[in-house]
Amino acid sequence: MNEDRQHPTRDNQRSDDDFDRALRARHREAVASLSPRVRAQLQQRLRTVQAPVAGMRRRHPAWTLAAACSLAVVLAVGLHRRDADDNPTRVSAANAAITGSNDNGELIATLDEAPDLYLWLASDDANRILSE
């Protein structure tokens, strides 16, 4: 009984498989029968698609080198200009400090030029005078 039911199913399956196989064979033949013109166009389009990628790959080291060189030049120029800008500032700041403290400047200069004063300040005479 079961076999009777299965036979039509099996036949249908075989029929489907035969049909699929026949159409697949036609399709394969159609794929193989593409005209040389379309094959050439497909190849051309495939090359067009792949060209930017290949180009980017080839250019990649060159771009890296160029970018590194550019960065080095920019850094060098930047550092150089920064130094040039910073030095006058420091000099002028020092000048301003000196000119700003002009009153004490002479005293400091005197002390620097007379070390005997420090020796006298440490002596007993100086202590006595201070204690009086």
Added chain:
Amino acid sequence: MHADADRDPQPSANAGAVAPVPTAPAVLDPTQAAATTLEDFLSGVGTRAFRFAELGLRQREDALDAVQDAMMRMLGYRERPPEEWTPLFWSILRRRIVDLQRRSAFRLRWLQPAPTHADGDDVIDWADGRADPSRHQDNREAYARMATALSALPRRQREAFSLRVLEELDVAQTAQAMGCSEGSVKTHLSRARDTLKRQLEDFR
């Protein structure tokens, strides 16, 4: 109702006699072969992709555009494992064809009749058969009939049949490429086969 069905004329009487398909040696399916690079994969799948696009678009230039676009987009998935390339590619191509079909329908619906596969030279691309012109003509007409029947199917049925039967994707890959469940693939495939069997009785 499927719009394509109204536009496809009946096949010519000459095309009724189907020439036997020669028993070809086992052709290694390029899409099934283990392509190690994406370039190899795209190079191998190109001609099959063109036939698939030609069935859906019926325009040589549109079909070439669709294949090229799909290949270009496929490059974005270069990092994916090779076993994912096949369903991915067919999915991308399928969606691209749908986009072009919509644009074409909008552009040409009122301007000119849609071309059909039975129109011959303008639609079905076929190499010259100088060695055996008679057999060449029979084969071409037989394929034109098959293409007409496939094009007349609802789009999802055509996609299921083309991918599962003609491109030999398995059910899971077909479902992935079509963006639907495996059950839906089987349903579409069964309906497509029933319709095609009625129209292409002599192919069996």
